[in-house]
Amino acid sequence: MAMSPQCHIIGVIGGKGGVGKSVFAANFAQALMLELRARVLLIDLDAQSCGDQNVILGLRPNKTISEVATYSGQITPTTISTIVAPHNSGLHFIGAVRGPGDTYEVNGDGFRKALEGLSNIYNFIVVDLGSQFLAPQVVVLENATCAMVVTAPEILVINQTQKMLSQMQSMMFPDEMLQVVLNKISPANPVTAQMASQALRRNFVGQIPLDDVTATAALTRSTPFVAGQPRAPISISCIDTVRRLTQAGTLLHRHAARIL
Numbered sequence: 410m411a412m413s414p415q416c417h418i419i420g421v422i423g424g425k426g427g428v429g430k431s432v433f434a435a436n437f438a439q440a441l442m443l444e445l446r447a448r449v450l451l452i453d454l455d456a457q458s459c460g461d462q463n464v465i466l467g468l469r470p471n472k473t474i475s476e477v478a479t480y481s482g483q484i485t486p487t488t489i490s491t492i493v494a495p496h497n498s499g500l501h502f503i504g505a506v507r508g509p510g511d512t513y514e515v516n517g518d519g520f521r522k523a524l525e526g527l528s529n530i531y532n533f534i535v536v537d538l539g540s541q542f543l544a545p546q547v548v549v550l551e552n553a554t555c556a557m558v559v560t561a562p563e564i565l566v567i568n569q570t571q572k573m574l575s576q577m578q579s580m581m582f583p584d585e586m587l588q589v590v591l592n593k594i595s596p597a598n599p600v601t602a603q604m605a606s607q608a609l610r611r612n613f614v615g616q617i618p619l620d621d622v623t624a625t626a627a628l629t630r631s632t633p634f635v636a637g638q639p640r641a642p643i644s645i646s647c648i649d650t651v652r653r654l655t656q657a658g659t660l661l662h663r664h665a666a667r668i669l
Contacts, residue, residue: 411525412524412525412528412552413525413528413529415528415529415532416527416528416529416531416532416533416534417532417533417534417554417555418524418528418533418534418536418549418552418553418554419437419533419534419535419536419553419554419555419556419557420536420538420546420549420550420553420555420556420557421433421434421437421535421536421537421538421556421557421559422538422539422540422546422556422557422558422559422573423538423539423540423558423559424540424558424559424560424561424566424567424569424570424573424574424589425540425560425561425565425566425569425570426457426458426540427561428559428560428561428566428592428593429559429561429592429593429617429624430537430539430540430559430592431453431455431458431461431462431465431537432465432624432628433557433559433590433592433617433647434451434462434535434536434537435451435462435465435466435500435537435633436633436634436635436644436647437535437557437615437647437650437651438450438451438500438533438535438633439498439500439633439635439636439647440635440644440647440648440650440651441533441535441651442498442499442500442533443635443636443639443648444648444651444652444655445532445533445651445655447531447532447533448501448530448531448532448533449500449501449531449532449533449534449535450493450500450501450502450503450527450530450531450533450534450535451466451500451501451502451503451535451536451537452474452502452503452534452535452536452537453474453502453503453504453505453537454474454505454515454536454537454538454539454545454546454549455505455537455538455539455540456505456513456539456541456543457539457540457541458539459504459505459506459513459539460504460505460506460508460509460511461537462502462504462505462537463504463506463507463508464628464631465627465628465631465633466494466496466500466502466631466632466633467496467630467631467632468494468496468502468504468631469494469504469507469508470494470502470503470504470506470507471491471492471493471494472491472492472493472503473503473504473505473506473507473511474503474504474505474515474520474545475505475512475513475514475515475516477492477503477520477523478515478516478519478520478522478523478545479516479519480492480519480523483526484523484526484527484529484530485526485529485530486530489501489527489530496632497632498632498633498636500633500636501531515543515544515545516544516545517543517544517545517547517548520544520545520548521548521552524548524549524552536549536553538550538556540573542576542580547580550577550580550582553586554586555586555587555588555654556577556582556586556587556588557588557589557590557614557615558570558573558574558577558587558588558589558590559589559590559592560589560590560591560592560605560609561591561592561593562591562593562594562595562598562600562601562602562604562605563598563600564600567600567605567608567609570589570609571608571609574587574589574609574611588614588615588654589609589611589612589613589614590613590614590615590616590617590650591605591606591613591615591616591617592617593617593618593619594616594617594618594619595618595619598619602616614650614653614654615646615647615649615650615653615654616646617643617646617647617650618642618643618646620641620642620643623638623641623643623644624643626638635647635648
């Protein structure tokens with residue numbers, strides 16, 4: 410079995426810890442589902458902050474990604490309901506762990522096989538990769554249409570993001586698949602979006618404003634703000650990111666045109 414050409418796998422990786430990558434990943438997945446009316450699966454593959462997506466979505470996984478990677482059955486439309494946890498918004502989810510006491514350990518080869526099966530069911534698979542390049546993360550990146558690198562307008566974060574982009578290029582990932590999102594933009598921050606863009610020598614596919622009030626309210630309700638407060642500026646910016654990523658001439662344009 411191989412990855413289905415009808416599915417786009419999108420890795421979301423943090424340029425540094427604490428940039429809001431997990432919250433962005435959940436809301437980006439939600440925006441894909443709503444904007445493109447697509448079947449979307451969110452996978453938590455963050456080895457360091459595993460379990461954050463459980464809190465963001467308010468879900469307890471049916472199976473953890475470790476269990477999915479050792480799943481002996483066939484992943485089909487019939488069996489998928491025993492594997493994923495559905496959010497009331499329609500988004501499907503596979504978590505890294507069920508709770509703080511669980512151990513995160515994912516077999517790379519087993520995960521690749523599972524990902525192939527899942528790709529035959531979903532239009533998009535969004536994977537929260539964390540900030541490391543372990544074997545399962547590399548599997549995702551090797552099969553991804555694009556990798557979204559989330560950064561923030563802070564000097565140390567920009568520096569670490571530069572290093573990450575250089576590392577990904579040294580791993581021979583095509584430059585065109587690397588898309589950078591600037592998160593937590595605030596007028597109070599002395600580092601502007603323009604300064605960050607110049608430092609990274611890249612344009613941003615997404616620019617997300619800092620809005621702690623909306624983000625905290627969404628966490629309290631266990632519903633991504635794109636679903637719960639779609640008219641908030643922070644939600645609109647996530648939807649705009651989807652639109653820019655799928656506009657004519659981009660990597661995702663052909664697929665988006667097929668399912669709209």
